[in-house]
Structures are given as C-alpha cells and as structure tokens.
Amino acid sequence: MGTIFDKYCSKEWLEFINFHKKIQSYPAKGIIFKEGDLTQGFFTIRHGKVKVVSEEPDNRQRLIRIAADDDIIGHRGFFGNWKYPVSAIALTPTQVSFLPTEIFVQVVKANSELSYRLIEFFADELRLSEEKHILMPVKNKLAKAILMNYNVFGFENEKSKKLSYTLSRQDFADYIGTTYETIIRELSNLNQSGAIKSDGKSIIIKNMKLLQKLAMGQ
Amino acid sequence: MGTIFDKYCSKEWLEFINFHKKIQSYPAKGIIFKEGDLTQGFFTIRHGKVKVVSEEPDNRQRLIRIAADDDIIGHRGFFGNWKYPVSAIALTPTQVSFLPTEIFVQVVKANSELSYRLIEFFADELRLSEEKHILMPVKNKLAKAILMNYNVFGFENEKSKKLSYTLSRQDFADYIGTTYETIIRELSNLNQSGAIKSDGKSIIIKNMKLLQKLAMGQ
DNA sequence: CGAACAATTGAAAAGATTCAAGAGTTGTGG
DNA sequence: CCACAACTCTTGAATCTTTTCAATTGTTCG
Numbered sequence: 001m002g003t004i005f006d007k008y009c010s011k012e013w014l015e016f017i018n019f020h021k022k023i024q025s026y027p028a029k030g031i032i033f034k035e036g037d038l039t040q041g042f043f044t045i046r047h048g049k050v051k052v053v054s055e056e057p058d059n060r061q062r063l064i065r066i067a068a069d070d071d072i073i074g075h076r077g078f079f080g081n082w083k084y085p086v087s088a089i090a091l092t093p094t095q096v097s098f099l100p101t102e103i104f105v106q107v108v109k110a111n112s113e114l115s116y117r118l119i120e121f122f123a124d125e126l127r128l129s130e131e132k133h134i135l136m137p138v139k140n141k142l143a144k145a146i147l148m149n150y151n152v153f154g155f156e157n158e159k160s161k162k163l164s165y166t167l168s169r170q171d172f173a174d175y176i177g178t179t180y181e182t183i184i185r186e187l188s189n190l191n192q193s194g195a196i197k198s199d200g201k202s203i204i205i206k207n208m209k210l211l212q213k214l215a216m217g218q
Numbered sequence: 219m220g221t222i223f224d225k226y227c228s229k230e231w232l233e234f235i236n237f238h239k240k241i242q243s244y245p246a247k248g249i250i251f252k253e254g255d256l257t258q259g260f261f262t263i264r265h266g267k268v269k270v271v272s273e274e275p276d277n278r279q280r281l282i283r284i285a286a287d288d289d290i291i292g293h294r295g296f297f298g299n300w301k302y303p304v305s306a307i308a309l310t311p312t313q314v315s316f317l318p319t320e321i322f323v324q325v326v327k328a329n330s331e332l333s334y335r336l337i338e339f340f341a342d343e344l345r346l347s348e349e350k351h352i353l354m355p356v357k358n359k360l361a362k363a364i365l366m367n368y369n370v371f372g373f374e375n376e377k378s379k380k381l382s383y384t385l386s387r388q389d390f391a392d393y394i395g396t397t398y399e400t401i402i403r404e405l406s407n408l409n410q411s412g413a414i415k416s417d418g419k420s421i422i423i424k425n426m427k428l429l430q431k432l433a434m435g436q
Numbered sequence: 437c438g439a440a441c442a443a444t445t446g447a448a449a450a451g452a453t454t455c456a457a458g459a460g461t462t463g464t465g466g
Numbered sequence: 467c468c469a470c471a472a473c474t475c476t477t478g479a480a481t482c483t484t485t486t487c488a489a490t491t492g493t494t495c496g
Contacts, residue, residue, distance in 0.1 A: 056352060057435040064348065076345070079338040085345060108334065115333045116326065120297040122340035127294070127303060129347040130282060134274060135395050138452075169475065177353050182452060184476060200461080201474080217275040356484075387443065397485060402444060418493080419442080 003044040003070050003097075004121065005107070008114040013107055020103045025095045032073065032088040032096060039077035039084055041100040045069055048094025049153060049165050052076075053174065054086045063175035066091075066152045066167070075122075078104070091165060136217045141176045142186045143214035146196065146203060148175075155205075166202045190214075221262040221288050221315075222339065223325070226332040231325055238321045243313045250291065250306040250314060257295035257302055259318040263287055266312025267371060267383050270294075271392065272304045281393035284309075284370045284385070293340075296322070309383060354435045357404045359394045361432035364414065364421060366393075373423075384420045408432075 005017055023046070026032055032043060035055055045067055052065040052073060064086055067073050077084040078101075099107075108115050136144075149167055156162045169180040169187070176183070190196045195211045197204040205211060223235055241264065244250055250261060253273055263285055270283040270291060282304055285291050295302035296319075317325075326333050354362075367385055374380045387398040387405070394401070408414045413429045415422040423429060 054348070058353075060353070062351060062353075064351075076341070076348075079341040080345060085348075108337075109330060112327060112330055112333065115330065115337060119326075119333060119336050119340060122337060122344060123294070123297040126340060126344050126347060127298060129344060129351075130272070130303075133280060133347075133350060133395065135276075135278065135280075177351065179453060180475080181454085181477085185452095188476085398443080399445085399486085400484060403484095406444090 004072060004114070004117060005044070008117050009107065009111050013111055017099060017103070017107060020099060022098045023095060024098050026090040026093070028090055028092050030090045030094070032090060032094070033077070033084050035084055035087040037084050039074070039082045039101055041074065041098050042078070042104045043072065043074045043088070043096045043098055045071050045073065046095040046097055048096070049091040050088055050094055051091055051167075051171065052086050052088050061174045062177070063167075063171055066148070068152050071152075072121075134217065138176060138178050138182055139186045139189055140214050140217050141178075142172065142183065142190065143195065143211050145172050145175050146190075146205070147211060147215050149203075150205060160204065161206070162199075162202055162204045168201070222290060222332070222335060223262070226335050227325065227329050231329055235317060235321070235325060238317060240316045241313060242316050244308040244311070246308055246310050248308040248312070250308060250312070251295070251302050253302055253305040255302050257292070257300045257319055259292065259316050260296070260322045261290065261292045261306070261314045261316055263289050263291065264313040264315055266314070267309040268306050268312055269309055269385075269389065270304050270306050279392045280395070281385075281389055284366070286370050289370075290339075293336075352435065356394060356396050356400055357407055358432050358435050359396075360390065360401065360404045360408065361413065361429050363390050363393050364408075364423070365429060365433050367421075368423060378422065379424070380417075380420055380422045386419070 005014065009017065024032075026048070032050065033040070035053075047069050050067045050071075050073060051063055052067065054062045054064055056062055067088075073088050073096075074084065076086055082101075108118065145167075146163075149163055149165075153163060153165045156164045167175070169183045172183045173180045187196075187198050190211075191198055193210065195205075195207045195214065197206050223232065227235065242250075244266070250268065251258070253271075265287050268285045268289075268291060269281055270285065272280045272282055274280055285306075291306050291314075292302065294304055300319075326336065363385075364381075367381055367383075371381060371383045374382045385393070387401045390401045391398045405414075405416050408429075409416055411428065413423075413425045413432065415424050
C-alpha cells in the first residue's frame with residue numbers, strides 16, 4: 001500500500017517530499033483543480049473519493065476517471081503545456097497531499113526507480129484509455145462502468161455487495177458518453193437480467209460473473 | 219529531427235544502441251509485430267508508413283495510430299504484462315530499427331533525460347487517446363481523422379495538397395469506430411461542402427480552415 | 437485479362453437521443 | 467420540524483443517426 005512516492009523514493013527524498021507537501025481538505029463537490037489552470041502541482045489522495053472530468057465543446061461533461069485513497073491525480077497537467085487538461089472534483093469529503101510542480105520534477109529527475117514506475121503508470125493509463133475505445137452497446141459499457149465503480153470504490157461491506165459509493169446516473173452517462181435517460185433504461189435492463197439490483201441511487205452487484213461477461217462485450 | 223534516442227542519449231549510449239540494433243524490412247501489409255506476442259523489443263521507423271491496430275472481440279479491427287519516419291512503435295508492449303497489446307502493420311514498404319527489450323530497458327534506466335522524455339511521450343499519447351473520447355458526429359470525427367492523416371503522412375507535394383498516402387475507407391472506419399459505408403457517405407458530404415476533394419482513393423485538402431473547424435466539433 | 441479487393445448507393449431496421457411530463461429524495465430556511 | 471425548492475430519477479413517444487444488408491460499379495495487381 002501507500003502512494004507511488006512511498007514505494008519508490010529513498011528515505012531522504014521522502015523526507016524532502018514530506019517537508020514540502022501540503023495537506024488540503026475539500027468538501028463533497030469541492031474543486032481540487034480546474035481544467036485550464038496552470039499546473040501548480042501534483043496530488044495524492046489521503047482519503048476520499050474524487051472524479052476527474054473534462055468540459056466538452058458542447059458544454060457536456062466527460063468523466064475521465066475516478067480515484068480513491070492513495071491514488072494520484074493531476075499528473076495529466078505535467079509534461080505538456082503545463083495546464084491541467086481536466087478538472088478534479090471531490091465526490092465525498094476528501095483530504096489530499098499537494099506537492100508543488102518544481103518539487104515533483106526535482107524528485108522525479110533524481111529518482112530513476114520512480115521515473116521508471118511513472119512511465120509504467122502512464123503506460124497503464126494509456127492502456128485503460130485505449131480500452132474505452134472498444135465499441136460496445138451501452139448495456140455492455142455500463143456493465144464495465146459499474147465494475148470500474150466497484151474496482152475503485154469497493155463495497156460498503158463484503159456481505160451487502162452494495163457499492164460503497166455509487167456514481168450518479170449522470171456520472172455514468174458522462175463516463176460512457178451517453179445520456180442519463182439511456183443509463184436509466186439500461187440499468188433497469190441489468191436489473192431484469194439479475195446482474196445487479198439498483199436500490200434507489202445505490203447499486204448492489206448480484207451476479208459478478210454475468211457483469212464481467214457483459215463488460216467483456218459478450 | 220531523429221528518433222528519441224538520437225536526441226536524448228549520450229554518444230556512448232548511442233554507440234551501444236547502434237551496436238545492438240537490427241535493421242529490418244517489411245513489404246506493404248507486412249506484420250512488424252503481432253498483438254499477443256511477447257514483447258521482443260522496441261522499434262523506430264527508419265522510413266515507411268505503419269498502422270497500429272488492435273483486434274476487437276467481435277473481430278472488428280480498431281486503428282489505434284499511424285506512424286511514419288522517426289516515430290517509435292512497440293512501446294505499448296513495455297511496462298505491463300510484456301505482451302504487445304496491438305499489432306503493427308506496414309502500409310508501404312518500411313524499414314525499421316529493432317532494439318531488443320533488455321537493451322532498451324538498460325538504456326532507459328541509465329539515461330534519466332531519456333526516461334523523463336519517455337514519460338512526456340506517454341503523457342502525450344494519453345492526451346491524444348483521451349481526445350478521441352470526445353463525442354462528435356461522424357462527419358467531425360472524419361475531419362479530424364483526415365487531419366491526422368495529413369499530420370503524420372503529409373502532402374505528396376505542397377502544391378497539389380494531395381495526401382502522400384491516404385488511408386483506406388476501412389482504415390478510417392476502424393479509426394473512428396464506424397462502418398466504411400458511413401465513411402463513404404460522410405466523405406461525399408465533405409466533398410460537397412468543399413472541405414476536400416476525394417479523387418478515387420486519394421484525398422486532396424481543399425479548405426484546411428474548414429476542416430480544422432469541423433475537427434474541433436464546430 | 438480476370439480475380440480479388442475497394443468504393444458506392446439505396447432501403448429497411450436498430451439503437452440511442454431528445455423532448456416532455458411526472459415521481460421520488462434531499463437539504464435548507466422559516 | 468415541516469414546507470418548499472432543487473435536484474435526481476423514471477417512463478413514454480417521436481425523431482434522428484448510424485448500421486446492416488444487398489446489389490453494383492470501379493480499381494489494381496499478378
């Protein structure tokens with residue numbers, strides 16, 4: 001466990017990081033950073049749940065990613081034109097560690113193990129992003145999105161199999177690239193096929209195997 | 219100009235690379251590496267034109283990327299489960315430099331400037347991939363695809379404004395995620411609006427401004 | 437030349453969007 | 467603590483875009 005820094009920096013550099021990092025808190029719906037802002041730094045989530053979104057030309061929102069404890073956010077603002085290409089918004093009350101850009105760059109350039117892992121991290125993000133291009137009916141994409149919701153946020157408890165935090169219909173729609181009406185209809189489809197039980201806002205996973213099958217496009 | 223190695227490795231390491239690299243040639247439609255194969259190494263294109271594709275569950279093809287002289291290919295096979303997640307296929311007769319995996323990893327770990335640039339490269343690839351998720355009608359996506367075709371392969375000559383190599387209807391369809399019939403229909407749309415002139419297989423860009431506007435979703 | 441492949445067009449069908457109207461939830465101020 | 471506003475969720479019907487299937491023409495290469 002722990003963040004990528006904890007795992008791949010030497011003790012000395014970790015102290016350097018701890019000296020420079022700032023702890024910041026945000027309420028639900030709080031904006032951690034905003035698309036278009038100059039890249040100030042790099043964030044790791046201490047605890048909380050966050051969505052990363054991007055504003056579309058047609059002022060639709062696109063949900064890029066969700067993140068939870070120990071995940072990093074803000075990395076897309078690095079290495080390019082040094083503006084955040086996306087916004088990060090807290091879904092629940094969230095506490096983050098903030099590391100200023102120049103400190104981060106210094107740490108990366110000095111820790112070859114860390115920079116090697118960062119290549120790996122970006123390569124994984126790239127793979128995930130490419131996977132989203134696979135063409136499937138909304139039903140299958142939704143199954144995939146629910147599994148992502150589970151993978152990142154987990155269950156409330158093992159027994160209930162209820163997601164600890166369920167994305168809104170609109171968030172699912174923004175992730176998949178469809179409308180919330182369509183999400184609602186497909187959600188009730190998944191209900192009928194017994195894959196899930198959607199109870200008001202929250203979702204209970206009834207048949208994980210089926211959901212995984214659907215997510216693979218079958 | 220030159221490859222990422224030429225630009226960011228010391229002279230000594232470049233000699234090391236030159237000692238270990240192998241020059242390989244492929245005819246048009248030749249397979250440079252195949253999805254699912256264990257990652258053998260890393261390629262830079264000496265000259266030629268290449269498409270990177272992935273096989274879908276529904277045995278459709280997805281076109282991930284096109285690449286030309288000095289571009290790198292095969293990098294998606296690194297840093298994960300060490301299998302190529304995609305195939306690379308020559309579009310025209312192509313010559314590549316091949317660098318075995320272990321040599322590449324050795325070079326990356328020893329050249330911090332190179333590894334920093336590789337993070338940058340992957341971050342750019344990620345940005346490009348994310349951009350493809352933006353929802354647009356096929357017409358606009360096609361405009362974007364034609365511009366990509368231009369950006370990577372350029373014109374035959376500045377005067378004619380004819381693409382030096384035009385992707386097939388099927389390739390455009392595989393890139394955008396639609397059918398070739400739809401591409402044909404939208405291509406004739408772009409013809410009528412005066413953005414392009416499609417002359418048999420090849421495309422002439424008539425109105426670059428209009429094409430760029432469409433590509434931005436307007 | 438002829439076979440294989442690439443491009444084109446039309447018509448019917450499928451899937452998703454849009455618009456519209458209403459029900460259920462949640463949070464806040466009086 | 468209730469009431470009202472704001473927000474989220476749900477359902478139905480018409481419409482639109484794209485796909486699918488089918489038939490045909492054009493092009494290229496051995």
